[in-house]
Amino acid sequence: MNYFDIHTHIRKVDSEISSVLSILPGDSIPEGYYSVGLHPWFVYESNFEEQLELVREKALGDNCVAIGECGLDRLTFSKSGGSVVGDKALALQLGEELQKKVFEGHIEIANFAKKPLIIHCVRAFPELLIARKSIKTTTPWIIHGFRGSQEIANALTGAGVLLSFGKSILSEYASNFKVREIFKELPADSILLESDNVDKISCEICNIYRAAAEIKGISIDKLQNIIQNNINNNLYLDGMIRKQKQ
Numbered sequence: 001m002n003y004f005d006i007h008t009h010i011r012k013v014d015s016e017i018s019s020v021l022s023i024l025p026g027d028s029i030p031e032g033y034y035s036v037g038l039h040p041w042f043v044y045e046s047n048f049e050e051q052l053e054l055v056r057e058k059a060l061g062d063n064c065v066a067i068g069e070c071g072l073d074r075l076t077f078s079k080s081g082g083s084v085v086g087d088k089a090l091a092l093q094l095g096e097e098l099q100k101k102v103f104e105g106h107i108e109i110a111n112f113a114k115k116p117l118i119i120h121c122v123r124a125f126p127e128l129l130i131a132r133k134s135i136k137t138t139t140p141w142i143i144h145g146f147r148g149s150q151e152i153a154n155a156l157t158g159a160g161v162l163l164s165f166g167k168s169i170l171s172e173y174a175s176n177f178k179v180r181e182i183f184k185e186l187p188a189d190s191i192l193l194e195s196d197n198v199d200k201i202s203c204e205i206c207n208i209y210r211a212a213a214e215i216k217g218i219s220i221d222k223l224q225n226i227i228q229n230n231i232n233n234n235l236y237l238d239g240m241i242r243k244q245k246q
């Protein structure tokens with residue numbers, strides 16, 4: 001495979017592309033590589049336990065290469081805690097607690113299945129870093145669709161977390177100057193690439209590789225090698241994360 005898309009919601013069938021389809025706990029197991037997790041947008045008090053059970057079952061599939069997407073999203077804390085009618089502050093607090101609890105559930109499943117986590121994080125990086133330090137975690141963490149600051153990128157990579165980049169590094173995005181600069185300086189062993197596609201017409205992983213190679217000032221071949229190494233070292237393929245092979 002020449003291009004490896006570590007996170008998409010719709011699989012493009014192309015012999016040049018290998019992709020990890022992100023599925024929700026209730027979805028059926030697809031053909032090919034997938035990751036399974038309860039997205040923070042869909043975390044509710046009423047059913048999160050059942051949903052985590054479904055994640056746990058599907059996490060053991062041979063083609064399940066990672067757990068996620070899961071994580072923390074500050075913009076939806078109040079939605080997750082929304083059962084508290086009329087008290088926004090309390091809903092926010094309860095939503096944050098609930099999303100953290102569900103995220104911890106995913107960390108535990110990842111440890112159990114020996115698979116990495118693919119993480120969605122919006123305006124909650126301090127909380128994520130605290131979780132990274134305080135909860136026992138034995139598998140790689142990958143932040144998908146990274147668009148944070150340089151400071152956050154440093155803190156995450158310093159803690160051994162990988163960063164996956166998508167559309168935001170394409171030159172047609174006007175506000176991407178900073179993220180391209182951050183991507184340029186990141187060590188080769190901490191980057192991954194993704195399309196995060198939700199429909200068939202959205203952007204191509206090949207374009208993201210092209211932009212990434214250009215920003216790094218290296219050939220596409222070299223970039224493909226770097227990404228393939230990172231895939232081998234961090235995703236669960238052929239029954240293991242290859243770097244853990246003894």
Ligand SMILES: [Zn+2]
Pocket residue numbers: 007009022069196
């Ligand atoms: Zn996604």
